[in-house]
Amino acid sequence: MFRNAKDPFAAEDRVHPGMWLRDHVRVLKEALQFISLRPGTSILVWLLVGIALALPAGLYLLQRNLADVSAAWDGRPGLSIYMKLDASEAAVQELARRLEDQRGVASVVTTLPAEALIEFQSHTGLGDALDMLSGNPLPASIRVLLDSKARTSDLEIIAGAASGEPAVEEGVVEKTWLARIQDLTAIVSRLSLVLAILFGVGAVLVTASSIRLAIESRLEELKVQKLVGATNAQIRRPFLYFGAIYGAGGALVSLMLIAAALMVIESPLTSLFSSYGANLDLIGFSPSFLGFMLGLGAFLGICGALVSSGRRVREIEIQ
Amino acid sequence: MAFIELRGVTKRHANGFEALRDISVGFVEGSMTFLTGHSGAGKSTFLRLLLRMEQATRGQVHVNGVNITQLPEARLPYYRRHIGAVFQDHHLLAGRSVFENVAIPLRVLGMPEKDLERRVRAALTRVGLLEKERLLPQHLSTGEQQRVGIARAVANRPLILLADEPTGNLDPELSRDILGLFEQFNQVGTTVIVASHDRELIEASGRRIIELSAGRIVHDSEDPRDESDAGDESGSAGIEVELERPDRPWDENERRVS
Numbered sequence: 001m002f003r004n005a006k007d008p009f010a011a012e013d014r015v016h017p018g019m020w021l022r023d024h025v026r027v028l029k030e031a032l033q034f035i036s037l038r039p040g041t042s043i044l045v046w047l048l049v050g051i052a053l054a055l056p057a058g059l060y061l062l063q064r065n066l067a068d069v070s071a072a073w074d075g076r077p078g079l080s081i082y083m084k085l086d087a088s089e090a091a092v093q094e095l096a097r098r099l100e101d102q103r104g105v106a107s108v109v110t111t112l113p114a115e116a117l118i119e120f121q122s123h124t125g126l127g128d129a130l131d132m133l134s135g136n137p138l139p140a141s142i143r144v145l146l147d148s149k150a151r152t153s154d155l156e157i158i159a160g161a162a163s164g165e166p167a168v169e170e171g172v173v174e175k176t177w178l179a180r181i182q183d184l185t186a187i188v189s190r191l192s193l194v195l196a197i198l199f200g201v202g203a204v205l206v207t208a209s210s211i212r213l214a215i216e217s218r219l220e221e222l223k224v225q226k227l228v229g230a231t232n233a234q235i236r237r238p239f240l241y242f243g244a245i246y247g248a249g250g251a252l253v254s255l256m257l258i259a260a261a262l263m264v265i266e267s268p269l270t271s272l273f274s275s276y277g278a279n280l281d282l283i284g285f286s287p288s289f290l291g292f293m294l295g296l297g298a299f300l301g302i303c304g305a306l307v308s309s310g311r312r313v314r315e316i317e318i319q
Numbered sequence: 320m321a322f323i324e325l326r327g328v329t330k331r332h333a334n335g336f337e338a339l340r341d342i343s344v345g346f347v348e349g350s351m352t353f354l355t356g357h358s359g360a361g362k363s364t365f366l367r368l369l370l371r372m373e374q375a376t377r378g379q380v381h382v383n384g385v386n387i388t389q390l391p392e393a394r395l396p397y398y399r400r401h402i403g404a405v406f407q408d409h410h411l412l413a414g415r416s417v418f419e420n421v422a423i424p425l426r427v428l429g430m431p432e433k434d435l436e437r438r439v440r441a442a443l444t445r446v447g448l449l450e451k452e453r454l455l456p457q458h459l460s461t462g463e464q465q466r467v468g469i470a471r472a473v474a475n476r477p478l479i480l481l482a483d484e485p486t487g488n489l490d491p492e493l494s495r496d497i498l499g500l501f502e503q504f505n506q507v508g509t510t511v512i513v514a515s516h517d518r519e520l521i522e523a524s525g526r527r528i529i530e531l532s533a534g535r536i537v538h539d540s541e542d543p544r545d546e547s548d549a550g551d552e553s554g555s556a557g558i559e560v561e562l563e564r565p566d567r568p569w570d571e572n573e574r575r576v577s
Contacts, residue, residue: 019429026426221412227370228424228475229400231393314392317372318410 023234031241034214041210042249048206049250049297052199054257057293059192061258064284066185079144079155079162080172085113085137087167092140095165099142102158104150109143116141139169200300207246207304211239215312223318232313239309240302247301251293259285321345321381322510323369323479328378330364330534338364340534342378346512351505353521354514356531362514365531366481369512370404371395382479400428403472403509407484409464411456417443417467418452424475442470446500462493469500473509480504482513486520494520 035042081099083092089112096110111119116138121130130137142162146154159171215222222235262282273279323346330339339361346352354362367373368380371387380387382398390398411420421442425435443449446466448459456464465485472480482501486494498513498520505511515521521528530538 018431022431023426023429220410224410224412224423225427226396227399227404227410228427228471229396229398230427231396234396234427318406
């Protein structure tokens with residue numbers, strides 16, 4: 001009489017693909033219907049999840065753009081070493097040779113006093129004034145450029161070593177605004193990570209509490225389903241769909257908020273970038289980012305559903 | 320071995336109350352039995368143990384050779400798919416039509432829609448409510464609601480049908496009708512256990528009666544089932560009935576009794 005004589009109550013050993021798909025389609029329809037019948041609650045959940053996701057996602061975009069700005073700038077951090085006026089050419093060349101051997105150094109350019117004078121005259125047009133001086137007042141200098149992989153801290157080390165040389169008057173590290181952007185990018189990156197964790201947990205909890213309410217509102221139905229042999233996975237399934245829809249909807253709201261925020265700040269940002277001679281070309285708000293956000297939202301929603309439905313579903317039973 | 324067998328079963332609730340005390344009893348496959356006794360005698364607990372809605376504190380419950388007290392949680396749903404349950408409070412879903420209420424166990428199985436519709440309509444025909452399939456339960460009388468509950472319990476062609484005070488809210492005439500339905504399902508091989516305190520009604524049925532009092536069996540009439548009743552098709556003339564469980568619910572090799 002039973003299908004399996006040895007184990008009459010065994011789980012179905014074959015999952016019928018059509019049956020599985022039918023059940024998912026039915027459950028998805030039910031979930032959409034349930035959500036559409038409660039527009040107030042659904043919109044509130046989407047807004048809450050959307051706001052929770054918008055801040056870390058916005059910071060992520062900011063960090064991406066700052067990183068892009070620093071990477072795209074063709075200038076590299078450098079160091080200028082000014083020799084004493086009485087430093088010999090041999091001392092200059094010797095120091096230049098030693099600097100070339102330093103780690104992270106891409107190029108070393110020496111400028112002797114005579115070359116500096118010619119350069120100065122050609123750039124400033126003050127040649128006549130300089131002719132009036134008894135001697136050349138300009139020192140020899142060494143310009144050190146680091147390679148793209150070197151960090152600003154490497155410059156400090158090289159400058160420190162060079163400054164100890166007796167023939168060196170001064171070493172000047174050119175810490176540009178770019179270096180500050182790199183520092184800012186690191187701060188924003190870490191801040192967005194912390195906020196992503198905090199607000200991600202918030203999104204999960206918002207979804208979880210909404211789904212808990214949905215479970216309680218359908219308690220009688222779930223009890224009957226359990227009575228007639230629905231597995232915990234079957235009972236949980238519609239709530240996982242709720243979570244995915246709430247989460248993905250919230251992510252959509254967050255994308256709309258970010259888009260609106262970008263429109264608001266675009267003008268002042270363009271002005272700021274222009275003042276540094278750079279063009280504003282916002283990146284990151286791409287189809288892959290949109291897809292990632294929707295996927296992340298759905299994932300967080302499903303996590304919320306699992307949090308709220310896990311134990312509750314196991315406990316359900318007709319009394 | 321009996322099809323259903325309780326061996327030294329005791330059920331003690333968390334508050335210390337012993338609902339069942341050292342119960343040992345067996346049920347033959349295809350039998351129909353009434354559990355009777357006063358309120359609190361242990362009838363409902365008896366049925367809930369068979370549904371594994373509660374666990375025995377001591378002893379074993381065997382169904383078809385399987386000790387269901389040791390059945391893992393993951394396999395419990397598959398066990399329950401073989402059991403139909405009817406309660407005094409029918410547990411019908413107010414927002415779903417009669418059809419959708421009866422379809423719940425079949426949807427759990429993932430049955431194709433065409434087969435599902437056929438099976439639901441057969442069950443509704445059997446309880447005389449086919450013409451009300453589109454109505455909501457609240458638009459039905461109490462007796463009709465109980466019949467919807469029975470249709471839902473048998474839609475999946477269970478091997479065992481358990482009913483807890485199914486006639487509790489009904490007048491004597493409706494109670495006899497409901498009892499008649501259980502007898503018809505029993506006649507096609509379903510093992511039926513009905514808990515009821517209506518002594519007059521169950522004694523008139525001539526079936527086996529087990530009386531419980533304070534959690535103990537105080538009387539067990541011999542199984543009076545007439546073997547010639549098995550397969551009796553009286554009372555269903557002209558109505559197509561599908562009651563036997565095939566290997567798979569949507570297989571076409573199902574027996575039809577008309």
